[in-house]
Amino acid sequence: MIERRSRLRRFLEIEVPVLAIVAFALAPYAWMVLTSLKPQSEVTQTPITYLPAAPTLEHYAELFQRTSFGGNLVNSLIVACGAVALALALSVPAAYAFSRFRFAGRKVLLVQFLVINMFPIVLLIIPLFVLMRQLGLLDTYVALIAGHGTFTIPFAVWMMTSYMNGIPAELDEAAMIDGCSRLQTIRRVVLPLAAPGIVTTAIYVFVTSWNEYLFAMMLSGNTVRTVTVALQSFIGEFTIQWGLLTAGGTLVALPVTILFLLVQRRLVGGLTAGAVKT
Amino acid sequence: MTLASSRLAARLQPYFFLAPALLVTVCIVFYPVVQTATMSLYDFILYRPRNVPFVGFGNYVRLWNDEAFWISLGNSVIWVVLAVGLQFLLGFAAALLLNESFFWRSVARAVVIVPWALPSVIIALMWTWMYDFNLGVINDALMRLGFISEPYPWLASPDTALYAVILTLTWQGFPFFAVAILAGLQAIPAELYEAAEIDGATRWQMLWRVTIPSLAGVIATALLLRTIWVANSLDVILVMTGGGPGYTTHTLPLYAFLRAQQGMEYGYGAALAVVLTIMLLSVVAAYVARAARGVDR
Numbered sequence: 001m002i003e004r005r006s007r008l009r010r011f012l013e014i015e016v017p018v019l020a021i022v023a024f025a026l027a028p029y030a031w032m033v034l035t036s037l038k039p040q041s042e043v044t045q046t047p048i049t050y051l052p053a054a055p056t057l058e059h060y061a062e063l064f065q066r067t068s069f070g071g072n073l074v075n076s077l078i079v080a081c082g083a084v085a086l087a088l089a090l091s092v093p094a095a096y097a098f099s100r101f102r103f104a105g106r107k108v109l110l111v112q113f114l115v116i117n118m119f120p121i122v123l124l125i126i127p128l129f130v131l132m133r134q135l136g137l138l139d140t141y142v143a144l145i146a147g148h149g150t151f152t153i154p155f156a157v158w159m160m161t162s163y164m165n166g167i168p169a170e171l172d173e174a175a176m177i178d179g180c181s182r183l184q185t186i187r188r189v190v191l192p193l194a195a196p197g198i199v200t201t202a203i204y205v206f207v208t209s210w211n212e213y214l215f216a217m218m219l220s221g222n223t224v225r226t227v228t229v230a231l232q233s234f235i236g237e238f239t240i241q242w243g244l245l246t247a248g249g250t251l252v253a254l255p256v257t258i259l260f261l262l263v264q265r266r267l268v269g270g271l272t273a274g275a276v277k278t
Numbered sequence: 279m280t281l282a283s284s285r286l287a288a289r290l291q292p293y294f295f296l297a298p299a300l301l302v303t304v305c306i307v308f309y310p311v312v313q314t315a316t317m318s319l320y321d322f323i324l325y326r327p328r329n330v331p332f333v334g335f336g337n338y339v340r341l342w343n344d345e346a347f348w349i350s351l352g353n354s355v356i357w358v359v360l361a362v363g364l365q366f367l368l369g370f371a372a373a374l375l376l377n378e379s380f381f382w383r384s385v386a387r388a389v390v391i392v393p394w395a396l397p398s399v400i401i402a403l404m405w406t407w408m409y410d411f412n413l414g415v416i417n418d419a420l421m422r423l424g425f426i427s428e429p430y431p432w433l434a435s436p437d438t439a440l441y442a443v444i445l446t447l448t449w450q451g452f453p454f455f456a457v458a459i460l461a462g463l464q465a466i467p468a469e470l471y472e473a474a475e476i477d478g479a480t481r482w483q484m485l486w487r488v489t490i491p492s493l494a495g496v497i498a499t500a501l502l503l504r505t506i507w508v509a510n511s512l513d514v515i516l517v518m519t520g521g522g523p524g525y526t527t528h529t530l531p532l533y534a535f536l537r538a539q540q541g542m543e544y545g546y547g548a549a550l551a552v553v554l555t556i557m558l559l560s561v562v563a564a565y566v567a568r569a570a571r572g573v574d575r
Contacts, residue, residue: 021372029393050415089298090298097293106292118562124314126317154303228399
């Protein structure tokens with residue numbers, strides 16, 4: 001009897017509030033997906049219906065047939081992959097240096113990577129727009145990849161450094177004693193062991209670039225428009241067709257949700273570095 | 279190769295590994311920062327590129343007398359305090375609950391992260407759709423529950439627009455606190471609770487005497503980091519209200535952005551961005567000092 005009552009109490013005190021929080025977290029997402037599955041007549045009907053009476057994929061079909069959304073998806077994919085390549089190429093060697101060498105200015109340089117992460121985007125975006133315009137790079141992949149790649153580098157460096165710190169330096173030393181050069185050691189020992197950290201960093205850069213809006217809006221025109229900018233522009237183009245918007249939103253949100261769930265624990269560990277011991 | 283020169287090469291090695299990352303961040307971050315600071319001293323208007331007079335601190339003086347600046351600053355304060363505060367409270371509650379054991383805990387932990395993963399534009403569009411006057415689910419639900427008798431224009435009314443956007447941002451940001459605090463909770467040794475229980479502490483006392491003091495570091499870091507992000511963020515407001523109605527949802531970064539992007543007044547926008555940065559400097563310094571402590575390990 002006591003046992004049952006305390007279980008009921010735990011259910012009311014813990015599981016019910018958790019359920020409420022989970023519902024709050026998921027409701028807008030669910031509402032977007034539900035709206036995207038309703039036919040146009042049902043989207044604009046009052047009083048509104050909660051579950052689609054006749055679920056349809058017509059908005060998804062229209063999205064690819066009548067709008068440039070397919071091309072926008074490809075643009076976002078190219079930019080995000082380019083940003084991943086750029087950020088990894090630069091941050092992995094930097095993290096290796098921070099993790100394996102003790103040199104003058106190490107702390108200052110590591111901290112400066114943290115500081116530049118904190119600058120307001122408005123502070124950077126105005127001159128970057130002017131710079132890219134002078135270089136004739138507006139509306140090119142190069143401009144967006146450079147922008148997204150660069151502002152993800154600081155955090156990528158921190159994450160990779162803490163990951164590499166977890167790989168015992170004795171392993172490098174053993175490889176070097178066995179006659180490996182430094183570059184061979186990096187290729188055969190450090191990089192394979194750091195692979196999970198590199199994958200996490202890559203996913204972080206990919207998601208950040210995929211989700212980014214302000215740089216993409218400022219630096220791209222019609223040629224390399226990304227999905228986030230395209231979605232926003234649907235508002236003007238179609239006097240807010242919510243069916244199309246929610247279908248597009250669902251398609252954009254799905255891959256990042258999955259990727260993000262895969263790496264969320266390590267991301268938070270990196271972000272709160274210094275507070276939570278990882 | 280002489281011994282001295284090979285030793286020099288060895289000492290320079292770390293800098294070779296660092297050079298590419300440093301070079302690029304200098305070009306794309308430090309150069310623009312310096313440019314913005316310089317630009318703020320000129321009356322630089324984009325469609326008038328040949329006539330850029332030096333005005334010294336003219337833009338800053340103008341800003342002091344600009345009513346929209348003060349409104350934006352006030353909104354920014356409400357924005358940061360409320361959004362960060364609500365994100366923290368909700369995230370803290372979520373973390374405490376998710377630290378208890380129940381059979382679907384791992385599912386709940388994963389699902390709570392979802393809002394954080396979504397692009398700001400989609401978040402803004404989703405909520406704009408939910409706040410919609412005629413077709414929005416929020417008006418519909420509130421009417422069905424009897425809280426309001428007719429639809430309310432949440433985003434179009436000056437009284438509620440800012441708070442409606444703050445609710446959206448709370449939704450977006452609370453998972454960050456939940457996950458960070460949960461990680462902190464898991465690091466608290468169980469012996470502390472056992473000792474407290476033996477001493478006859480109530481659950482409420484355990485929360486205040488054990489849990490919160492143990493989490494102080496995590497909470498401080500998370501609050502600082504989030505304050506910086508929220509103070510700088512403008513994409514959600516930009517998409518949801520564009521700063522309107524009137525100036526009611528203008529925050530400082532949004533105002534700077536709008537002056538530069540729509541008004542083409544790059545000099546003035548730059549001055550606003552510089553002021554924002556200077557105001558945030560102390561928060562950034564506090565965060566960096568905390569994070570830098572771990573570097574020497």
